[in-house]
Amino acid sequence: MTETEEKTGPPVTLIDPIDMTKLDPKFRNDISSMPNGEELSACFACSTCTAACPIANQWDYMPHQLIRMILLGMRDEVLSSKEIWECLTCFQCQERCPQKVRVTDIFFDCKNLAAEEGHVPENVLALGKTLVDKGQLYEVINDWEREDLDLEPEVPGLSIEGIQSILKSTRTGKLVEDGE
Amino acid sequence: MTDPVLVIGAGVAGMTAAVELADNGVKTILIDRKSTIGGNALELYKAFPTDDCFYCFEGNRWRPGIRKCFYRSAMVDQPNIDLKTDTRVKGISGTPGKFSVILDLGPQYVDPKRCTLCGLCTNVSEAFLLASPQCQPQAVSYDPEKTDDGAKKAEDECPTQAINLSAIQTEETVTVSDIVIATGYHEMKPSVVDEYGYGKLPNVITQLELAQMLDPNGESAGALVRPSDGAQVKNVMMIQCVGSRDENYYPFCSKICCVFALKHANIISSERNDSRVSVVYMDIRTYDQHERYYRETRDAGVEFVRGRVSRVESQKDGTLDVHVYDSLLNRYLKFTVDLLVLSSALEPPEAADELLSSLGLNSASGYVGPADPISENEVVAGEHVYACGGALGPAEVPESVNQARAVVSKILQGRK
Ligand SMILES: Cc1cc2nc3c(=O)[nH]c(=O)nc-3n(C[C@H](O)[C@H](O)[C@H](O)COP(=O)(O)OP(=O)(O)OC[C@H]3O[C@@H](n4cnc5c(N)ncnc54)[C@H](O)[C@@H]3O)c2cc1C
Ligand code: SF4
Ligand code: SF4
Ligand code: SF4
Ligand code: SF4
Numbered sequence: 052m053t054e055t056e057e058k059t060g061p062p063v064t065l066i067d068p069i070d071m072t073k074l075d076p077k078f079r080n081d082i083s084s085m086p087n088g089e090e091l092s093a094c095f096a097c098s099t100c101t102a103a104c105p106i107a108n109q110w111d112y113m114p115h116q117l118i119r120m121i122l123l124g125m126r127d128e129v130l131s132s133k134e135i136w137e138c139l140t141c142f143q144c145q146e147r148c149p150q151k152v153r154v155t156d157i158f159f160d161c162k163n164l165a166a167e168e169g170h171v172p173e174n175v176l177a178l179g180k181t182l183v184d185k186g187q188l189y190e191v192i193n194d195w196e197r198e199d200l201d202l203e204p205e206v207p208g209l210s211i212e213g214i215q216s217i218l219k220s221t222r223t224g225k226l227v228e229d230g231e
Numbered sequence: 232m233t234d235p236v237l238v239i240g241a242g243v244a245g246m247t248a249a250v251e252l253a254d255n256g257v258k259t260i261l262i263d264r265k266s267t268i269g270g271n272a273l274e275l276y277k278a279f280p281t282d283d284c285f286y287c288f289e290g291n292r293w294r295p296g297i298r299k300c301f302y303r304s305a306m307v308d309q310p311n312i313d314l315k316t317d318t319r320v321k322g323i324s325g326t327p328g329k330f331s332v333i334l335d336l337g338p339q340y341v342d343p344k345r346c347t348l349c350g351l352c353t354n355v356s357e358a359f360l361l362a363s364p365q366c367q368p369q370a371v372s373y374d375p376e377k378t379d380d381g382a383k384k385a386e387d388e389c390p391t392q393a394i395n396l397s398a399i400q401t402e403e404t405v406t407v408s409d410i411v412i413a414t415g416y417h418e419m420k421p422s423v424v425d426e427y428g429y430g431k432l433p434n435v436i437t438q439l440e441l442a443q444m445l446d447p448n449g450e451s452a453g454a455l456v457r458p459s460d461g462a463q464v465k466n467v468m469m470i471q472c473v474g475s476r477d478e479n480y481y482p483f484c485s486k487i488c489c490v491f492a493l494k495h496a497n498i499i500s501s502e503r504n505d506s507r508v509s510v511v512y513m514d515i516r517t518y519d520q521h522e523r524y525y526r527e528t529r530d531a532g533v534e535f536v537r538g539r540v541s542r543v544e545s546q547k548d549g550t551l552d553v554h555v556y557d558s559l560l561n562r563y564l565k566f567t568v569d570l571l572v573l574s575s576a577l578e579p580p581e582a583a584d585e586l587l588s589s590l591g592l593n594s595a596s597g598y599v600g601p602a603d604p605i606s607e608n609e610v611v612a613g614e615h616v617y618a619c620g621g622a623l624g625p626a627e628v629p630e631s632v633n634q635a636r637a638v639v640s641k642i643l644q645g646r647k
Contacts, residue, residue, distance in 0.1 A: 066541060068554050068563035079532075092529050095515070096537055096559050119559050122534070 074124035087156035100144035130165040186211025237407040242270020244620025245413030247635035253311035262318040266372040267362040276446040327614035338398035343368035345393035356381030415621035421575040433459040435571045464569040471512040474576035481576045486625040488574040489516045493524035500531040509534040577625040598624040
């Protein structure tokens with residue numbers, strides 16, 4: 052017996068669903084095999100992480116939704132999302148997750164994967180470039196402030212060359228190089 | 232001499248009550264309207280919470296001959312139990328402590344004391360059926376509506392002359408001291424919830440139908456195949472709360488469907504390697520220790536989607552396209568599945584209301600309600616009337632067995 056083409060429910064034309072066959076079911080394994088990603092599958096979507104997050108109400112995807120998207124296999128959406136980069140890494144979500152999902156660590160894993168695939172936001176790249184070029188993120192330029200405090204103008208013992216050369220051989224250096 | 236106890240329904244609850252009463256020296260009449268005892272549990276494969284075969288529960292293991300077949304010999308061999316299958320209650324009169332019950336005994340086409348399960352009749356006629364090799368009583372059953380030319384031949388040739396096609400319905404009036412209602416539950420046929428296409432689309436089934444498919448003794452010998460064309464099932468989707476927690480059907484939570492759905496999801500993902508399972512739910516209610524099934528299924532990669540189905544559409548290749556609204560993502564998802572399994576509500580069995588009204592009992596959404604709703608004796612349904620197991624509402628086997636034991640203890644106390 053073959054099935055007749057029966058339909059139930061509202062007309063499809065109004066809805067544009069995400070086609071599950073186009074997603075990447077291996078994405079969850081990629082993440083759970085990264086450092087501290089093991090508990091990923093334990094997530095039961097309680098949204099405690101989102102309740103704990105100080106910044107999520109500014110986001111399009113909430114932390115619990117990002118975890119859910121990883122589990123569903125929405126690789127491109129997660130790795131190109133701005134949220135994983137805007138995470139403050141305050142660890143509140145991870146601290147409170149009742150299933151011990153290491154949410155913040157998983158977002159780090161996502162950033163690493165995203166970086167490998169070349170999805171790094173411009174502003175983050177710019178920060179990386181500053182670090183590599185200048186060896187520090189916040190340059191002391193207002194010497195008068197130090198003067199007012201009776202301090203010598205140069206920060207004592209600040210050596211940026213070492214940092215620069217280390218950074219050049221890390222992924223940050225590589226990303227900045229590729230970005231140029 | 233004291234009158235016997237009548238137990239109505241020979242599922243796990245009724246069987247437990249009967250065997251424990253009998254072991255305590257109380258004469259017990261155990262009736263079931265079907266020709267095979269065991270009730271709903273007969274059709275299930277592995278059981279939570281132990282994942283054992285359904286017929287081996289601790290505490291019954293000491294009983295000879297029943298590992299694998301719980302109470303197998305006890306029901307038939309215990310001299311204090313008078314088992315009557317194909318039997319219904321026709322009328323109840325008398326007073327509590329001395330009820331007069333008219334039993335309607337269906338025609339005994341096959342004498343279980345004679346049938347040796349030789350298989351001759353089932354070979355020559357469609358009307359004979361062996362429900363299960365472990366069925367109790369150990370006999371084939373005969374369905375007169377399916378009768379054919381072979382039936383007469385079977386009657387003539389049955390080596391033990393167990394068949395009597397001209398058997399007729401009889402009546403018997405018994406006097407009993409107490410009545411135990413153990414009539415269980417029925418899985419709702421979800422064709423009324425038409426958005427899922429049950430009854431129209433062959434690959435849409437219920438959890439009980441899935442349990443039979445997973446059972447190695449079942450028709451497909453345990454293989455997970457599409458009913459439409461027998462093709463191997465790769466993607467299974469389960470839908471929770473079909474007809475339960477829905478004021479249009481049953482307002483209550485059927486309580487155990489989350490646990491058995493996850494039990495099935497576990498069996499499929501651990502024993503049927505190539506199959507994927509998705510579960511669409513509103514809440515997952517795995518009470519008590521059963522939370523472990525939820526955790527284990529997540530670890531096993533079962534996909535949980537919180538939301539509801541928008542549409543089900545069958546495709547030419549036999550698959551079903553299922554569109555689901557994911558309320559956590561606020562997005563619609565489209566799945567392609569081979570089998571859609573509905574966790575359908577567990578409803579009171581047919582004619583439960585007649586029994587309630589003939590004994591003047593309280594109804595709890597159609598199930599037997601406690602006589603005194605604020606007392607803790609949920610098994611006490613009335614004066615000398617008790618209920619246990621699924622008859623009180625959806626319950627798992629251990630709970631049904633405990634309630635049956637509570638009933639036995641009440642009856643024994645009453646006889647002291
Ligand atoms: C898909 C599924 C999976 C399940 N899996 C599990 C599991 O893994 N573990 C677990 O613990 N539980 C499980 N359960 C629950 C389990 O089936 C029940 O707890 C158990 O069967 C209840 O037993 P019972 O004796 O109360 O009722 P039933 O098994 O329903 O037995 C009632 C008996 O009464 C008879 N009867 C009904 N009305 C009358 C009448 N008017 N006159 C005469 N006879 C009558 C019926 O024919 C039947 O034989 C599952 C249920 C389902 C649907
Ligand atoms: S708190 Fe943990 S379990 Fe809850 S949604 Fe977030 S990751 Fe999932
Ligand atoms: S670590 Fe990131 S995601 Fe987690 S609570 Fe803090 S800001 Fe939110
Ligand atoms: S032929 Fe007779 S003995 Fe053999 S299975 Fe049928 S009824 Fe039983
Ligand atoms: S046990 Fe689960 S599926 Fe069943 S009615 Fe309750 S919530 Fe719904």
